[in-house]
Amino acid sequence: MPRTRKPRAGSMQFWPRVRARHSHARIRTWPKSSEQKLLGFAGYKAGMTHLLINDNAPNSMTKGADIFCPVTVVECPPIKTASIRFYKNTQNGSTLVSELFADSLEKEMERKIVAHKKKGREASDFDFVRLLCHTQPKLTGIGKKIPEIFEVAIGGSREQQVAYAKEKLGKEISIGEVFAEGQSVDIHSVTKGKGFQGPVRRFGVQLRQHKSEKSRRNPATLGAWRAQGHIMWRTAHAGKMGYHLRTEYNKWILKIGLKSDEINVKxxxxxxxxxxxxxxxxxxxxxxxxxxxxxxxxPIRQNKKIPQEAPQISYISTESKQGR
Known part of the structure; x- marks a missing residue:
C-alpha cells in the first residue's frame, strides 16, 4: 500500500502561540488615506443575531433574493479625544516629539493616567500626527467606568492632520463620522481564552489507534532531534490556547444604528x-x-468583490438568545 501523507497539523502562520499582553488590540500598521478624518474607531462586542437581507452582490446566484445573514452587534458609544501627539521619523522608528492636551479631561481618565498640569505645546518639526482617544464605557451597560486609551491615525496631509486634530481636541466623535453603511473595515481584537488545552484541540493532530501505547491524544512522534531530552519546537504539544491578538480583514458593515430598540433581543x-x-x-x-x-x-487591502452599498434589511431577529 502507498504511504499515507498529510500536511502538518497546526498552522505556522501565528507563532509563538502566546497570550496577548493586553485585552485591547495593538495596531502597528495604519492604511494611508487622503480623506481628512479618523482612520479608526472602537466599540464593545455585545453578541450575535441574524438578519434577512436582499442580496446585492452583482455576481451572486441569489442576487435580488432575501437571504439569511448572521451578524455581530458591536456597541459604539462616542469616543473623546484627550491629546494630540506629534511624531518624528528617525532611524530607530517614530519618536514622540510633543503632546498637546485638551483643556479638561474626563474624571474617569484619572483612574487610568495622571493628568498633566501643563497643557503642552505644538511641535514645529514633526512628520505625522496621531489623536489620543478614549472610550466612554459609562454610556454602556457593561458595568465599567475605566476607559480604554488608544491612538488613532488621521488621514490627509500633515497640515490637514493638524487642522483636524485641533478641531476635534476635547470633543466627542461618533461612529457615523468615521464609517458608513456598506463600508468594509478591518477588525482588531483579542480572541476568547480557552485555557490549557491538549494537542488535539490546540493543533488538530489525528487521534491514534485504540491500541497505541501510553496515549491516543498525543503526537505519534516528537521529531528527529530527541537526544538528551531535546524536542523540536514545531512539535504539537499541550499548552495555553486562545486570548490571541488577531486581525480580520474586510468585514462588511451592514447597518449603523442609533436606536437601540431595533436591535435589543428579548x-x-x-x-x-x-x-x-x-x-x-x-x-x-x-x-x-x-x-x-x-x-x-x-481596510488596508480593499476587497473589490464586496459591494460598497449596504443591502436592504427586511428583518432583524430580536428573539431571546438565552439557553442557546
Whole structure:
C-alpha cells in the first residue's frame, strides 16, 4: 500500500502561540488615506443575531433574493479625544516629539493616567500626527467606568492632520463620522481564552489507534532531534490556547444604528445585557468574548468583490438568545 501523507497539523502562520499582553488590540500598521478624518474607531462586542437581507452582490446566484445573514452587534458609544501627539521619523522608528492636551479631561481618565498640569505645546518639526482617544464605557451597560486609551491615525496631509486634530481636541466623535453603511473595515481584537488545552484541540493532530501505547491524544512522534531530552519546537504539544491578538480583514458593515430598540433581543444579549447607544452590525463573527474591546480601521487591502452599498434589511431577529 502507498504511504499515507498529510500536511502538518497546526498552522505556522501565528507563532509563538502566546497570550496577548493586553485585552485591547495593538495596531502597528495604519492604511494611508487622503480623506481628512479618523482612520479608526472602537466599540464593545455585545453578541450575535441574524438578519434577512436582499442580496446585492452583482455576481451572486441569489442576487435580488432575501437571504439569511448572521451578524455581530458591536456597541459604539462616542469616543473623546484627550491629546494630540506629534511624531518624528528617525532611524530607530517614530519618536514622540510633543503632546498637546485638551483643556479638561474626563474624571474617569484619572483612574487610568495622571493628568498633566501643563497643557503642552505644538511641535514645529514633526512628520505625522496621531489623536489620543478614549472610550466612554459609562454610556454602556457593561458595568465599567475605566476607559480604554488608544491612538488613532488621521488621514490627509500633515497640515490637514493638524487642522483636524485641533478641531476635534476635547470633543466627542461618533461612529457615523468615521464609517458608513456598506463600508468594509478591518477588525482588531483579542480572541476568547480557552485555557490549557491538549494537542488535539490546540493543533488538530489525528487521534491514534485504540491500541497505541501510553496515549491516543498525543503526537505519534516528537521529531528527529530527541537526544538528551531535546524536542523540536514545531512539535504539537499541550499548552495555553486562545486570548490571541488577531486581525480580520474586510468585514462588511451592514447597518449603523442609533436606536437601540431595533436591535435589543428579548432578555438582553447573553453576558452583556442591553445595548444603550449607537451600534453597528457586522456581517459574520468577530473575535473576542462579550464586552471585549474591539478596534476597527479602514481596510488596508480593499476587497473589490464586496459591494460598497449596504443591502436592504427586511428583518432583524430580536428573539431571546438565552439557553442557546
Amino acid at each position: 432578555g438582553g444579549f447573553v453576558n452583556y445585557g442591553l445595548v444603550r447607544g449607537n451600534y453597528i452590525l457586522i456581517k459574520g463573527s468577530v473575535g473576542g468574548a462579550e464586552k471585549r474591546f474591539i478596534r476597527l480601521t479602514i
